Amino acid sequence: MIEIDDAYGLPCEFVGRLRAVFGERAEEVLRTFGETRRPGAWANPLRSDDADPLVLMAEVGVEGRRCEWLPEAATIESADKSKVTESAIAADGRLYVQNLSSMLAPLVLDPQPGETVLDLAAAPGGKTLHLAARMRLEGELAAVEPVRDRFFKLRQNLERCGAGEFVRTFTHDGRDVGRKTPERFDAVLLDAPCSSEARFDPQHPGTFAYWGPRKLAESARKQKALLRSALDATRPGGRVLYCTCSFAPEENELVVAHTLRRLAGVVEIEPIDLSIGDSQMAGLTAWQGKRLPDVIAETVRIVPDDRLAGFYLAMLRKID
Numbered sequence: 191m192i193e194i195d196d197a198y199g200l201p202c203e204f205v206g207r208l209r210a211v212f213g214e215r216a217e218e219v220l221r222t223f224g225e226t227r228r229p230g231a232w233a234n235p236l237r238s239d240d241a242d243p244l245v246l247m248a249e250v251g252v253e254g255r256r257c258e259w260l261p262e263a264a265t266i267e268s269a270d271k272s273k274v275t276e277s278a279i280a281a282d283g284r285l286y287v288q289n290l291s292s293m294l295a296p297l298v299l300d301p302q303p304g305e306t307v308l309d310l311a312a313a314p315g316g317k318t319l320h321l322a323a324r325m326r327l328e329g330e331l332a333a334v335e336p337v338r339d340r341f342f343k344l345r346q347n348l349e350r351c352g353a354g355e356f357v358r359t360f361t362h363d364g365r366d367v368g369r370k371t372p373e374r375f376d377a378v379l380l381d382a383p384c385s386s387e388a389r390f391d392p393q394h395p396g397t398f399a400y401w402g403p404r405k406l407a408e409s410a411r412k413q414k415a416l417l418r419s420a421l422d423a424t425r426p427g428g429r430v431l432y433c434t435c436s437f438a439p440e441e442n443e444l445v446v447a448h449t450l451r452r453l454a455g456v457v458e459i460e461p462i463d464l465s466i467g468d469s470q471m472a473g474l475t476a477w478q479g480k481r482l483p484d485v486i487a488e489t490v491r492i493v494p495d496d497r498l499a500g501f502y503l504a505m506l507r508k509i510d
């Protein structure tokens with residue numbers, strides 16, 4: 191039986207862990223769980239040449255607020271979300287509704303036209319679409335998703351949004367991909383399956399019903415295997431962007447530190463340069479009395495607020 195914190199409506203143990211992760215910013219972070227976040231949306235250049243989110247939103251009578259670090263994205267009032275999601279501009283793929291934090295991962299990986307790119311945990315495909323658009327449909331983009339119904343959702347989204355022919359999709363377990371296609375890719379995105387702590391909702395206790403140390407350990411095991419596979423699939427000199435929507439160090443910094451230790455001399459961490467002000471925080475270099483390498487501070491935590499969901503990003507480079 192999970193014990194619930196009276197003030198926040200979240201598991202007491204989770205609240206305690208967030209206080210340890212965020213220190214003096216913890217109460218600010220904890221308050222966001224009870225608040226409605228402004229949905230984000232991205233104007234898809236694969237579906238219209240001069241895609242502008244504010245112009246598209248105006249077509250359905252919604253006023254958006256442009257994102258200052260990604261002009262092709264904007265946020266809206268949450269009360270307006272269904273006006274967008276149930277409109278023709280969403281149905282025909284011109285506007286893709288997605289939290290702004292999710293848009294950071296393709297932005298940081300920055301795949302180029304002509305590159306060979308892999309999205310190792312792809313469904314429902316929001317980030318795959320960004321990768322395809324950044325590549326301007328030139329090069330090779332492969333997307334892997336082992337869960338069948340999620341795989342079909344991925345296919346459907348890619349087709350609806352104009353990347354169906356460009357992206358090659360596979361229903362494989364991502365943990366085998368590195369062994370099957372060693373040193374094949376210039377860039378790999380691993381948006382890893384996780385405990386989804388950033389999506390915990392005090393109004394819907396089902397979102398944390400299965401959370402606990404066992405779930406975190408199980409996730410971390412899978413994430414380490416997936417990250418190893420992602421790196422095996424990357425050519426020397428290539429890069430892997432690892433990210434999760436979890437706050438748990440076990441699924442974030444500890445996964446990266448484990449991989450650095452295992453692949454010492456093969457992999458290094460690269461700094462991530464974001465222009466999002468104090469919405470970001472350095473990766474932790476200690477957790478529960480255990481010291482991690484200083485370089486883990488180059489990885490980034492996104493501090494949740496009224497428009498950004500909690501997120502973690504680490505860029506790994508395979509040494510040439």
Ligand SMILES: C[S@@+](CC[C@H](N)C(=O)[O-])C[C@H]1O[C@@H](n2cnc3c(N)ncnc32)[C@H](O)[C@@H]1O
Nearest residue numbers: 311312313314315316317337363364381382383
């Ligand atoms: C965080 S979600 C990905 C979201 C997606 N990148 C997007 O932006 O739309 C993680 C995905 O990993 C998939 N997954 C679970 N186990 C996996 C495995 N062994 N190999 C590859 N993907 C896996 C899940 O089914 C889920 O679709």
